[in-house]
Amino acid sequence: MPEKQALSAPQKALHKLGLTRDIDLALHLPLRWEDETRVLRLADAREGESVQIEAEVTACEIAYRPRRQLVVTVEDGSGSCQMRFFSFYPSQQKALAVGTRHRFRGELRGGFLGWQMVHPVVKPAGAALPTALTPVYPTVATLPQAYLRKAVLSGLARADLSDTFPPGVSETLQPQVWGLREALAFLHHPTPDVALAALEDRSHPAWQRLKAEELLAQQLSQLESKRERDALRSPALATRRGGLQETLLAQLPFALTGAQRRVVEEIARDLAREVPMHRLLQGDVGSGKTVVAALAAAVAIDAGWQCALMAPTEILAEQHFRKLIGWLEPLLAPLGRRVAWLTGSQKKKERGEMLALVESGEAALVVGTHAVIQDQVQFKALALAVIDEQHRFGVAQRLALRAKMKDTAQEPHLLMMSATPIPRTLAMSYYADLDVSTIDELPPGRTPIVTRLVADSRREQLIERIRSQLAEGRQVYWVCPLIEESEALDLSNATQTHQDLSEALPGVMVGLLHSRMPPAEKKAVMALFSGGQMGVLVSTTVIEVGVDVPNASLMVIEHAERFGLSQLHQLRGRVGRGAAASACVLVFSPNENGRVSETAKARLKAMAETNDGFEIARRDLEIRGPGEFLGARQSGAPLLRFADLEADADLLAWARALAPLMLDRHPALARRHVERWLGGKSEFLKA
Structure with missing residues (x-):
């Protein structure tokens, strides 16, 4: 058998870069384009322009001030x-000898000494x-x-680019x-007469074709995975x-809001079907998602x-555990069932006991961290999986939880919860295969939080x-971004802040909490802190979710x-959970230079202007774009490279309307289309 050839560095x-197929290379589009189609005379050039000139070298020497550099004068x-090269080889100096002619391309700068280019691209003249x-x-x-460029060109020549749109x-x-x-x-080689603005803002008809193709592939794969799931049984x-x-509803010490009652009914309808539920429960910080999850769990346990x-x-897991034990344990005990707890930090003996409870089925509800999906965890009869803050889990972890049913012919129902509301355009694209329930009402008695910006x-x-x-x-909470001082980021650390506040507030218990x-x-x-003995808690973002x-x-x-x-909105949601007037101070x-970056300014402005999580999410999407909003690695969703959800x-x-028709009437074309655009990545959508 011939030896497998080692791959070269390129x-x-x-x-x-994920460029393994011809089609991947064909779809690897330029970041920008440079115009090498014409040679400009220096007399016709403007400062700041990127130009190409053809000129003769009249002087070539090494200068040592302000630093060592090769200075080449051309006419x-x-x-x-003057051409300046701060890093150069002796061969370069030799090639740029006086009397030789070359093409130079770069940004033209004007200075006291006339025109200059720094590190221009040099090519032979006359070609x-x-x-x-x-x-x-x-x-x-x-x-x-x-x-x-060569690889893309050959990939483009070999790739199958036949039309996959229906006639x-x-x-x-x-x-x-x-x-x-x-x-x-x-798009790989635009003609020089094209308006550069139409290329760069992606409004050119060539871009429109790619955006339409990409959005259609995404909608087809989402719909396909939804249909596949609808064929499964739960x-x-x-x-x-x-x-x-x-019984649980009657014993709760509070009444549900109208929004909570509505989503409890939506979930109950899903659970009553034999098709696996795949629902996202979204609601702002403090809207009461945990009690909705408990009521869903009660239906599964009751069956x-x-x-x-x-x-x-x-x-966060422990907080859920405490609440759920308080609500459910008294109802489960008479039935001989319990709530189990699984985390990575458990002692071996306690963990062994919990694993036994899960395997025997005595544990009706299992609460925990990633430990819940480890191999040694064997459920007797798992019917409902609830994932809180679902964007914090990777796709593989969500798939692992779904594989925990012993009867492989059946799938557990899946309820994902998020306090980061998903803007409508994202729900239409990345979450097109999900049913979305929204708690758009806060429980009574919650005081609005005043947000202040302070230097x-x-x-x-x-x-x-x-x-x-x-x-x-x-x-009081005081949140710091880092645990240790970093030279790169001159941030005050949590430990130092803890010390400073302890000194400034004598007689007050000041606590410190960080991930290490x-x-x-x-x-x-x-x-x-929960018991009220500690007045101030200095913390890193470990308190971002779930602390109540x-x-x-x-x-x-x-x-x-x-x-x-x-993250700022999540942290702000840790206060305003009682009747007292609450405030969030953004320092x-x-x-x-006395400035804050434009992006940071936009974030702080949004925080000061609104408490509405949906508006915050919309602005976040505007500032960051869908890739970062979702987190490519976390969502596993094939992120859009060319289309823009707002602009397109x-x-x-159009893609949403065409996808079902194409799957029904042209399944072979649909398959080819998804394979072309997503390759193996469509697997991720099943999570």
Whole structure:
């Protein structure tokens, strides 16, 4: 058998970029284009322009001030220009000898010494000029543009670019789009007469074709995975009159809001069907998603099955555990069933006991972290899986939870919860295969949170504000972004802040919580804060989700400009959980020029202007784009490379309407289309 040939560095780099098939190369489109189709005279050039000139070298020497550099002076008959190279080889100096002619391309700068170019691209003079713009591709260190251009060109020539749109469909698109081969050939090598703005803002008809293709592939794969799931079977869990859910509702110390009642009914309808539920429960911070999950669990348990609830952090899992034990344990005990708890930090003996309870079925509800999906966890009869803060889990983890049913002919029902609401355009695209339930109403008695932006220089006034809150018997969070000092990010660390606040607030218990602490220590700190003995809790973002201390009325977020918008909103939601007026103070630190970046400014402005999680999510999507909003690795969804959900809403609507027709009437074309665009990535959509 012949030996497998080792890949060269550029080939490895191509694989790293995911460019393994001819079609991948054909769809690897330029970041920008350079115009090498014409030579400009220096006399006709403007400052700041990227130009190409053809000129003769009149001087070539090494200068040593302000630093070592090769300085080459050239003349083209209409003017002169200095070329500066800060890194160069002796061979370069030799090639640029006085009297030789070359083409130089780069950005033209004007200075006291006349025209200058820094590190221009140098090519031989006299060669035929290209007839199309030169593409510049996204790449990595070991993959030169010249190699990538050749690879893309050969991939484009070999790729199967035959039309996968059903007959007559292209005509339904406005503006009239190009054919796929024509569009790709043009975008890789546009003619110089094209308006650069139409290329760069992606409004050109060639771009429209690619966006339409991409959105259609995404809609087809989402719909296909939804139909595949609809063909699977799950236990039908009917809600009994006088059953566990009704008993739990009657014993809750509060009444459900209208929105909670509506989503409980939506979930109950899903659970009663034999088709697996695949529902996202979204609701703002503090809207009461946990009790909805408990009521769903009650339906599964009442039907004799098990339910698993998985949370991303131990603090959040433990909080769920405490609430669920409080609500469900008294109802389960008479039935001889229990709530089990599984985390990575458990002692071996306790873990063994919990695993036995899960396997025997005595554990009706299993609450935990990633530990719930480990191999040694064997459920007797899992019928419902609830995943909290679902965006914090990777796709593989969600798939693993679905594989926990012993009877492989059946799937558990899946309820995913998120306090990061999903804007409508995202729900239409990335979550097209999900049913979405929304709790759009906060429980009564919640006080609106006032948000203030405060510069770091006003720290003393802030500490005074904390003193007055403590004097009223309230508690305070102070959140820092890093645990340790970093030279790269000059941020005050949690440990230093803890020390400073302890000194500034004598007689007050100031606690410290961060991700590197042992679980038992974290637990002890949280118990003191929850119990009210601790006045101030200095913490990193481990408290971002799930911490519920109604007496805490002030949240201080240090270096707020470093946090993401949804993270800021999550942190703000830790206060305002009781009847007392609550505030969130965003402390920002301008840079040495006294400024905060435009992106950070937009985030802080959004926080100050609205408490509405849906509006926050919309602005977050606007600021970051869908790739970052979802987190490519976390969602596993094939992120859109070319289409923009806001700008291309009409194309998204077109793709949504065409996908079911295409799957029904042209299944072979649909398969080819999805394979072309997504390859193996469509597997992810099944999670």
